[in-house]
Amino acid sequence: MEYQAFSDFIVRRGDELFRSMPWRSDVRPYYILVSELMLQQTQVARVIPKFAAFIAAFPDSKTLAAAPLADVLVLWSGLGYNRRAKFLHESAKMIEREFGGTMPATLAELQTLPGVGANTAGAIMTYAYNQPVPFVETNVRTVYLHHFFADETEVTDAQIRDILQKTLPPNSPREFYWALMDYGTHLKAAGVRNNAKSRHYKKQSALEGSLRQMRGQIVRDLTARDLAITELLDRYGDDARFASAFEGLQKDGLIQQNNTEVHLTK
Numbered sequence: 001m002e003y004q005a006f007s008d009f010i011v012r013r014g015d016e017l018f019r020s021m022p023w024r025s026d027v028r029p030y031y032i033l034v035s036e037l038m039l040q041q042t043q044v045a046r047v048i049p050k051f052a053a054f055i056a057a058f059p060d061s062k063t064l065a066a067a068p069l070a071d072v073l074v075l076w077s078g079l080g081y082n083r084r085a086k087f088l089h090e091s092a093k094m095i096e097r098e099f100g101g102t103m104p105a106t107l108a109e110l111q112t113l114p115g116v117g118a119n120t121a122g123a124i125m126t127y128a129y130n131q132p133v134p135f136v137e138t139n140v141r142t143v144y145l146h147h148f149f150a151d152e153t154e155v156t157d158a159q160i161r162d163i164l165q166k167t168l169p170p171n172s173p174r175e176f177y178w179a180l181m182d183y184g185t186h187l188k189a190a191g192v193r194n195n196a197k198s199r200h201y202k203k204q205s206a207l208e209g210s211l212r213q214m215r216g217q218i219v220r221d222l223t224a225r226d227l228a229i230t231e232l233l234d235r236y237g238d239d240a241r242f243a244s245a246f247e248g249l250q251k252d253g254l255i256q257q258n259n260t261e262v263h264l265t266k
Contacts, residue, residue, distance in 0.1 A: 007167045014179020029103035029128035064092035070264035074223045087115025132173040134164035139184025145194045154199045214245040226263040
């Protein structure tokens with residue numbers, strides 16, 4: 001497909017498929033940061049209510065930076081991958097400490113924030129600042145693989161970014177990416193499952209029986225109340241995953257043990 005024709009097609013499909021989301025109706029940079037970290041490996045439908053509750057409790061980076069990590073983890077509970085909550089908390093502290101309470105507005109500065117890689121930084125530049133920065137995530141891969149690499153395998157993100165650069169409207173990148181996201185979701189719902197053609201594709205491991213599941217269970221238990229280590233051992237001590245999960249959560253700074261009691265990091 002010719003590049004301009006493709007861009008026009010995406011814009012039309014975006015108008016038809018547009019999904020309302022709170023971080024689209026209000027694109028302040030802090031909201032975009034929160035939404036992007038929440039959306040990593042998590043579906044939009046699960047994120048929307050969590051985002052609303054999170055913003056109600058922590059409306060800006062100053063409030064989030066001043067909060068105990070335990071409070072952040074309680075609100076994050078149910079989204080999984082709890083390290084993202086810690087990254088977000090640490091990012092808020094860094095924004096207050098090193099950027100005077102103002103979100104960074106360059107790719108290089110954004111990538112100094114914990115948990116913010118090149119693609120997340122690109123998304124923030126696009127959605128918060130409406131800058132035409134090419135970035136690649138699963139929906140973007142779905143669309144470009146479908147239209148430009150249908151007969152290829154082992155496609156690299158660099159190849160996709162090259163065509164992105166040629167098809168990305170310089171004056172309306174934010175709306176164009178919204179359209180890509182909505183169209184990509186539409187393609188997946190229609191049965192297009194082509195991300196395995198990407199060299200960078202990694203199938204998410206099953207949750208059931210995983211170390212990730214055990215980590216989530218421990219954090220979930222501790223969001224309700226602090227627990228004696230004996231209580232946790234009674235619940236999970238016979239599970240071969242418990243020791244590694246417990247040690248990993250301590251190493252990541254998500255939980256702490258004081259004598260015989262275990263609690264979320266305060």
